[in-house]
Amino acid sequence: MEKRVVFRSAWLPYALLAPQIAVTVVFFFWPAGQAIWYSFQLQDAFGLKTQFVGLDNFKALFADSHYLDSFRITAVFSFLVAFCGIAIALLLAAMADRVVRGALAYRTLLIWPYAVAPAIAGVLWAFLFAPSIGIVTYLLKRNGVDWNWVLQGDQAMLLVVIAATWKQVSYNFLFFLAGLQSIPRSLIEAAAIDGAGPGRRFWTIVFPLLSPTTFFLMVVNIVYAFFDTFGVIDATTQGGPAGATQILVYKAYYDGVKAADLGGSSAQSAILMLIVIALTVVQFRFVERKVQY
Amino acid sequence: MIENRPWLTVFSHAVLILGIAVIAFPLYVTFVASTLTLEEIISVPMPLVPGTHLWENYSRVLTAGTEAGAGAPVARMMFNSLVMALCIAFGKIAISIIASFAIVYFRFPLRNFFFWMIFVTLMLPVEVRIIPTFKVVSDLRMIDSYVGLTLPLIASATATFLFRQFFLTVPDELAEAARIDGAGPLRFFMDVLLPLSKTSMAALFVIQFIYGWNQYLWPLLITTQESMYTAVIGIKRMITSGDALTEWHLVMATAMLAMLPPVAVVVLMQRWFVRGLVETEK
Numbered sequence: 073m074e075k076r077v078v079f080r081s082a083w084l085p086y087a088l089l090a091p092q093i094a095v096t097v098v099f100f101f102w103p104a105g106q107a108i109w110y111s112f113q114l115q116d117a118f119g120l121k122t123q124f125v126g127l128d129n130f131k132a133l134f135a136d137s138h139y140l141d142s143f144r145i146t147a148v149f150s151f152l153v154a155f156c157g158i159a160i161a162l163l164l165a166a167m168a169d170r171v172v173r174g175a176l177a178y179r180t181l182l183i184w185p186y187a188v189a190p191a192i193a194g195v196l197w198a199f200l201f202a203p204s205i206g207i208v209t210y211l212l213k214r215n216g217v218d219w220n221w222v223l224q225g226d227q228a229m230l231l232v233v234i235a236a237t238w239k240q241v242s243y244n245f246l247f248f249l250a251g252l253q254s255i256p257r258s259l260i261e262a263a264a265i266d267g268a269g270p271g272r273r274f275w276t277i278v279f280p281l282l283s284p285t286t287f288f289l290m291v292v293n294i295v296y297a298f299f300d301t302f303g304v305i306d307a308t309t310q311g312g313p314a315g316a317t318q319i320l321v322y323k324a325y326y327d328g329v330k331a332a333d334l335g336g337s338s339a340q341s342a343i344l345m346l347i348v349i350a351l352t353v354v355q356f357r358f359v360e361r362k363v364q365y
Numbered sequence: 366m367i368e369n370r371p372w373l374t375v376f377s378h379a380v381l382i383l384g385i386a387v388i389a390f391p392l393y394v395t396f397v398a399s400t401l402t403l404e405e406i407i408s409v410p411m412p413l414v415p416g417t418h419l420w421e422n423y424s425r426v427l428t429a430g431t432e433a434g435a436g437a438p439v440a441r442m443m444f445n446s447l448v449m450a451l452c453i454a455f456g457k458i459a460i461s462i463i464a465s466f467a468i469v470y471f472r473f474p475l476r477n478f479f480f481w482m483i484f485v486t487l488m489l490p491v492e493v494r495i496i497p498t499f500k501v502v503s504d505l506r507m508i509d510s511y512v513g514l515t516l517p518l519i520a521s522a523t524a525t526f527l528f529r530q531f532f533l534t535v536p537d538e539l540a541e542a543a544r545i546d547g548a549g550p551l552r553f554f555m556d557v558l559l560p561l562s563k564t565s566m567a568a569l570f571v572i573q574f575i576y577g578w579n580q581y582l583w584p585l586l587i588t589t590q591e592s593m594y595t596a597v598i599g600i601k602r603m604i605t606s607g608d609a610l611t612e613w614h615l616v617m618a619t620a621m622l623a624m625l626p627p628v629a630v631v632v633l634m635q636r637w638f639v640r641g642l643v644e645t646e647k
Contacts, residue, residue, distance in 0.1 A: 103497035189579035
C-alpha cells in the first residue's frame with residue numbers, strides 16, 4: 073500500500089531517517105558483521121594473534137558433543153515452554169471467553185506476569201523450589217520426592233520450564249482471548265442449534281478457526297524460549313547442573329564472556345542468527361497466508 | 366450466552382480461579398518472605414502468613430542494600446531502571462515515528478533499502494551478537510553510562526512498523542488539505558499526525574517501558590559499578606551461592622520493589638497495553 077499524496081523534499085526524508093539508521097548501523101549491522109567475521113578466525117589464548125581459519129570453528133562446534141547436547145536441550149526446552157504455555161493459556165482463555173461476570177477482573181489478574189522480568193521470574197520460582205529452604209521442596213520431600221535441582225539435571229530443566237512458562241502464559245492468554253472474541257457468534261449458535269455440545273463445538277469450530285493465532289504464538293513462543301529466557305537461566309541454574317539446562321544462547325554467552333573463546337562464541341552467534349532469520353521468514357510467510365483448515 | 370449450562374459456568378469460574386491462584390502463588394510467597402526475618406525464612410517450613418518486618422526490610426534495602434551481595438541502595442537501582450525504561454520508551458517512539466513519517470510520506474531514492482535495513486534488525490536480538498556489540502560500546506567509552514545502557518537498544522523495527530501501519534490508514538485528504546493550506550511536511554507532522562498518533566504512542570509506551578525495565582543481559586554486560594546496576598541486575602547480584610548465605614528477606618523485598626513499576630504500568634494502562642500488544646505483533 074502506498075500513499076497517493078506525498079511531500080517533496082531533497083533532504084528532509086534522509087534527515088528524518090538518520091537517527092534510526094545511525095543506531096541501526098552502529099549497534100546492529102557493525103557488530104553482527106563482526107560476529108560473522110570473528111567466526112572465521114582463531115584467537116590464541118592471550119588474545120594477541122588472530123588467524124583466519126575458514127570454517128574450522130564451525131567444524132569444531134559440530135564435532136563437539138557439548139554443542140550438540142545444547143541443541144537437543146534447547147529443542148526440548150523450547151518445545152516444553154511453547155506447548156505448556158499455549159495449552160494452559162488456551163484453556164484459561166476459553167474459560168474467560170465463556171464467563172460474563174468478572175471477566176475484566178479475571179483478565180487483570182491473569183496478565184500481570186507479563187510485566188515481570190524473566191530473571192525475577194527465575195528468582196521467584198527458584199526460591200519456591202530451593203533445595204533446603206523452599207516451601208514447595210518441603211511439601212515434595214514430605215511426600216517422598218527427592219528434590220534437588222542443584223544436583224539433578226531433569227529437575228533443573230523442570231524448574232526453568234515452569235518459570236519460563238509462568239511468565240509467558242499471560243501473553244498467550246491475551247492473544248487467544250482476542251482471537252476467541254473475533255469468532256462470529258452466529259457460527260457457534262448454528263452449531264448449538266444443530267445439537268453440538270460445548271466440547272464438540274470447541275474442537276470442530278473454535279479450535280480450527282484459532283489456528284492462525286495458535287501458529288503465530290508457536291513461533292513467538294519458540295523465539296521467546298530461544299532468546300528471552302536467558303534471564304531465567306542465568307538467575308537460576310546458570311546452565312547447570314553439568315550443562316543440563318545450557319541452551320544455545322546461554323552457551324554462546326558462556327563461551328564468549330566467561331571462557332573467552334571468541335571464535336567459537338562468534339560461530340555460535342552466526343548459527344543463532346541463521347535460526348532467527350529462519351524463524352522470522354517462517355512467521356511472515358505462513359502467518360500472512362493465514363493457516364486454516 | 367448461547368445456552369444455559371450452569372455447571373459449565375461453575376466449572377469455568379473454578380478453572381479461572383485455580384489458574385489465578387497458581388499464577389499468584391509465587392508472588393504471595395515472595396511478599397510473605399519480604400515481611401519476615403531471615404531466621405524465620407530458613408526455619409523450614411517458612412510461615413505462610415505475613416510477618417511484622419515489612420517496614421524494616423523495605424526501608425533497609427531502599428537505603429542501604431544488602432551485606433553479602435550488592436551493597437548499593439535499591440533506591441539508586443530503581444532510579445537507574447527508571448532512567449533506562451523511560452529513555453528506551455521515549456527514544457524508540459521518537460526515532461521510529463520520524464523514520465516512518467519519512468518512509469510513508471516521501472518518495473526518495475533508496476527508500477526501500479532503508480525500510481529493509483530497519484526490518485532486518487528484527488532478526489538480530491542482542492543475545493545473538495553479544496560480544497561484538499559489547500566491544501563497540503566499550504570502544505565508544507560508553508561502559509557504565511546511561512548512554513551505553515539505552516542508546517544501543519532504542520532502534521526498533523516493531524515501533525517503526527506500528528507507526529507505518531497507522532500512517533497508512535490516515536486519510537490522504539488530510540495531507541492534501543494541509544498542502545493546499547500551504548503547510549510544509551514538518552508543520553503537517555507536528556499539527557496533524559502527532560495528535561492523531563496519541564493512542565498508538567500510549568500503546569507503544571507501555572510495551573517499551575516494560576521492555577526497558579526488564580532488560581537483563583545488556584545491563585549485566587554494561588554495568589560494572591554497583592551504582593549503575595538496574596534493579597533486576599541488583600537482585601541477581603544479591604543472590605550468593607548457597608541458600609543459607611543469601612539474605613532472602615532482603616532479596617524478596619527488592620524483587621517486590623522491582624516488579625512494582627512494570628506491573629503497575631500494565632494494570633493501570635491495561636487498555637492501551639492490550640491494544641499495543643496485539644497490534645505490534647501483527
